[in-house]
Amino acid sequence: MPLDLQLLNTCAALLLLVSFAMLSQxxxxxxxxxxxxxxxxxxxxxLLLAWRTGKGHLYVxxxxxxxxxxxxxxxLLHRLIRRLEVYWDTEPLLNVPGTMLVGLVTVVFAFGLxxxxxxxxxxxxxxxxxxxxxxxxxxxxxxITRRKAMSQVVGFLSMENGLFFGAxxxxxxxxxxxxLGVALDVLVAMLVLGVFFFQIRxxxxxxxxxxxxxxxxxx
Amino acid sequence: MSGxxxxxxxLEVLAALALAPLFLGWVNQCRAWLQNRSAPSLLLPYRGIRxxxxxxxxxxxxxxxxxxxxxxxxxxxxxxxxxxxxxxxxGLPFTTAADAIALVGLLAVARVFxxxxxMDIGTAFGTLGARREMMVGFLAEPxxxxxxxxxxxxxxxxxxxxxxxxxxTQAPAxxxxxxxxxxxxxxxxxxxxxxxxxxxxxxxxELTMIHEAMLLEYSARHLALMxxxxxxxxxxxxxxxxxxxxxxxxxxxxxxxxxxxxxxxVLALKLxxxxxxxxxxxxxxxxxxxxxAPEFLATAFMLAVLGLLVHLLLGA
Numbered sequence: 127m128p129l130d131l132q133l134l135n136t137c138a139a140l141l142l143l144v145s146f147a148m149l150s151q152x153x154x155x156x157x158x159x160x161x162x163x164x165x166x167x168x169x170x171x172x173l174l175l176a177w178r179t180g181k182g183h184l185y186v187x188x189x190x191x192x193x194x195x196x197x198x199x200x201x202l203l204h205r206l207i208r209r210l211e212v213y214w215d216t217e218p219l220l221n222v223p224g225t226m227l228v229g230l231v232t233v234v235f236a237f238g239l240x241x242x243x244x245x246x247x248x249x250x251x252x253x254x255x256x257x258x259x260x261x262x263x264x265x266x267x268x269x270i271t272r273r274k275a276m277s278q279v280v281g282f283l284s285m286e287n288g289l290f291f292g293a294x295x296x297x298x299x300x301x302x303x304x305x306l307g308v309a310l311d312v313l314v315a316m317l318v319l320g321v322f323f324f325q326i327r328x329x330x331x332x333x334x335x336x337x338x339x340x341x342x343x344x345x
Numbered sequence: 346m347s348g349x350x351x352x353x354x355x356l357e358v359l360a361a362l363a364l365a366p367l368f369l370g371w372v373n374q375c376r377a378w379l380q381n382r383s384a385p386s387l388l389l390p391y392r393g394i395r396x397x398x399x400x401x402x403x404x405x406x407x408x409x410x411x412x413x414x415x416x417x418x419x420x421x422x423x424x425x426x427x428x429x430x431x432x433x434x435x436g437l438p439f440t441t442a443a444d445a446i447a448l449v450g451l452l453a454v455a456r457v458f459x460x461x462x463x464m465d466i467g468t469a470f471g472t473l474g475a476r477r478e479m480m481v482g483f484l485a486e487p488x489x490x491x492x493x494x495x496x497x498x499x500x501x502x503x504x505x506x507x508x509x510x511x512x513x514t515q516a517p518a519x520x521x522x523x524x525x526x527x528x529x530x531x532x533x534x535x536x537x538x539x540x541x542x543x544x545x546x547x548x549x550x551e552l553t554m555i556h557e558a559m560l561l562e563y564s565a566r567h568l569a570l571m572x573x574x575x576x577x578x579x580x581x582x583x584x585x586x587x588x589x590x591x592x593x594x595x596x597x598x599x600x601x602x603x604x605x606x607x608x609x610x611v612l613a614l615k616l617x618x619x620x621x622x623x624x625x626x627x628x629x630x631x632x633x634x635x636x637x638a639p640e641f642l643a644t645a646f647m648l649a650v651l652g653l654l655v656h657l658l659l660g661a
Contacts, residue, residue: 129519136521136524139522142651222643227643230651234654253658
């Protein structure tokens with residue numbers, strides 16, 4: 127196996143590891159740092175793939191990943207954490223070893239799910255599609271097992287990372303216009319959700335989302 | 346089987362017996378330096394064992410024969426394990442007799458006898474230590490097996506010397522799966538050898554102890570054997586780690602006596618670095634509450650299984 131493909135596989139494996147770390151992390155500040163790390167790994171993987179395939183637009187998307195997912199979004203999230211003063215997540219709905227076991231089963235499921243897609247794809251990185259699906263599903267679990275709005279948003283952003291990685295390994299990246307659109311969407315979503323956080327806290331004095339489950343005030 | 350292979354086998358067991366207390370002493374010395382204490386002598390474990398062999402044994406009145414036999418069984422299991430692990434050479438005559446799964450079984454036999462002996466007298470501390478040891482053991486064992494399975498999948502064999510030989514001789518490549526399992530193995534090593542995040546080897550008579558609690562009723566030659574067996578266990582685990590993750594430098598059997606001679610300094614160098622690394626890990630981590638230990642070992646298991654899955658998917 128050539129060296130650049132080995133490095134790409136290592137990046138893919140580390141992405142999966144970071145997803146697991148996010149799943150088991152209780153502190154929101156560390157969760158945001160892990161998200162930045164995931165973005166950095168994604169950026170390195172994109173650069174390696176761009177160098178391997180010689181496709182110019184992948185360099186652009188690597189720069190986009192670096193500026194948006196490693197610098198801007200984590201910075202915004204850290205600022206929100208400071209303003210809202212939410213440093214700790216509550217205990218997740220499931221205990222940590224339990225969550226990890228569910229995560230492992232999910233990874234097996236994702237690998238099975240990606241098998242037919244991998245066989246159809248013709249890229250050198252097609253084996254990593256399974257990892258991308260696993261990252262997406264693990265981000266889902268991260269969102270499901272948390273109560274606080276902040277950690278759910280981090281899970282959402284991690285899911286977007288997984289989708290991006292999946293597109294990259296299946297088809298060497300989406301068309302530039304789609305990537306730009308998605309990047310803008312994520313940024314806008316982040317800003318809107320930032321406003322929502324303040325509104326939710328103003329209304330309920332907490333970022334715990336189970337307050338939103340009851341529809342009427344008298345319930 | 347050639348004479349050289351048997352010589353390697355003999356030398357390996359002797360080296361394990363002789364070097365195990367030295368390795369323990371080295372780890373303790375490094376730990377003392379890192380914690381800004383004045384370090385104990387490197388030879389302290391030898392002196393402790395010699396002193397204990399010269400004393401008269403005191404055994405509780407209600408002790409059953411199992412209590413007397415356990416130290417010999419535990420020590421014997423550790424020596425047998427040392428014979429299977431390729432610390433100096435990979436062309437071992439015992440390779441065909443026992444593979445890595447049998448090795449895990451041998452370690453389990455030692456653990457079971459130690460726990461039974463601890464419960465035999467019926468003191469509260471012994472029972473408590475035995476129960477905790479079994480809790481740590483039943484979580485650490487699957488993780489250790491998973492670690493071995495990843496290396497077995499890569500090298501297509503479960504015999505530890507063959508795994509080491511194939512990993513050492515194949516073309517260099519990056520294996521993320523092996524990196525994950527290396528971390529998992531380190532965590533299992535710390536837990537199984539009663540090192541700091543799970544147990545503190547330097548504590549006596551505290552409610553948090555695991556390994557020491559099981560040895561409280563032993564004295565003299567029985568205690569000496571138990572402590573020597575504990576040192577051997579640490580040495581064995583270090584050598585399993587070398588065989589799986591840094592297999593270079595061991596004699597492959599076909600290369601004559603010069604390689605065998607060279608393998609001893611290589612082993613010493615590996616132990617030197619491993620001791621430093623172990624002491625550093627123990628210094629930077631804090632002891633976990635006993636009820637957090639399952640979480641620690643679940644992480645080790647998760648990492649090992651993740652390594653397995655990544656290997657199956659990416660072939661790396």
